[in-house]
Amino acid sequence: MKFFQKQRLFILLIGIIILVVLIGYSLQDRENETMVEQFIKDTVGWAQNIIHTPVDYVTGIFQNIDDIRNTYDENKILREKVAEYKSLQYEVQELEEENNELRETLDKTESIRDYNPIQATVMSRSPERWIEQVTINKGTQHGVRENMAVITADGLIGKVEAESKLTSTVKLLTGFDQFNRISATISREEGDDISGMIEGYDQESDHLLFRIIEESGDDLEEGELVLSSGMGGVFPAGLPIGEVQEVKPDQYGLTRTAFVEPVADMYDINNVIVVERQQTDDSDSGESEEDES
Template identity: 30%
Template structure:
């Protein structure tokens, strides 16, 4: 009986040792696994950092590239819109000038009227002259006046077979001596265009044939005298009248009717 009890106690102790050992092993293994897992996780994070940075840089570069491409595309679209807008504005201006020429044509008292286009206007001589695409073969002669934008802009100075050079009224060295007349009520005063004042953008008229009064706003048209003999072409409006020191002569300054800055189409007029 005593031997059986001893054996029983031995078995219980053995089983208890096994259970405790198992628990200890399990706890230790779990701790080891946890430590190992933490170590692997740390290594994984360290290894992934360069790849994450590279992916971030790659993504940023991709965004920058797409943004650059979009900006270039937008610039091209804006440029195309500006070009189209400028073309439309040029066509609008040209059409308006053509309408003015047609309206003027019905009012002109001239035996020869020729419509033509401006083909050259150098920036160096922008205020002095321009070139037309019609010449002697189309009937242009050197005694013709030039009209655009509702009024006189100059006179023919040189004629070739297929082109014509126009001397503009804004040429400060203008020496064509075009006759004009100033209408003041029922009075008509004749004079000669003698120059252009670039600073104030006004035409100068002198050699008046009368001492009659002249007021600001009086209309000035071509006189029809001398070599350029087409009359009643609008020239401008009087802005001032000045006297010489001895009061023997007067000079009249005139604001031009025609806009000479933008010229596309003109009419040549003359009586021959």
């Protein structure tokens, strides 16, 4: 029994000695490796490659997923920024347009100092009477009265048809007919002025109808400016109405009618001025208002 124990101990010591010798031998600087070392290295390298390849593939998949998620988040943020920028751009553009319109309206107010201008804003436009009337935010409390002229920075757009304490309804020139007439004139530096009446609106051609009541209208030319004459005693004189586009005689050749394109945009109305004509003497107040009723 002791013999076998001594024999195992001896074998163990021999194995340790051989292992130490092999380790020392492997640590020496040698140009060529043994077949055993090469086999072990190749085996370890092959095993590492087998394990590393799928690990790298799976890791790459998760990395790509993270990149896609980050890209999506970044694109979402960028889209929000772009949308915000566009919104601000549109808002600035609208503010610039509104500012320009208000400046033009203010300039127009200053150019009619002989009258009492009342600044107003369009509150609504009736869908069923889109081309005929709008509602403004000024009424009798602000000095607005029936039949007062209503203009924009470009020119005349209509008159006050009905008023309440805080609001008023404006009848647009596009809704005028023979019962809503305006005394008008074409003022010339050379030659006689041409007088007439705005007596309606032709919806087919989108032009006002200016009936000439004087024979001097034979030489009427395209592009001449039609102004309010102030003859009715309600509308101030000199308010731009439109430009002559075409002149046609009636079927009997007795009168001539000019087709006038309004100078103001009847479909884009935001800020307006209600114009109250100042009465300077008793003769003005006694004039007939039939023409502009």
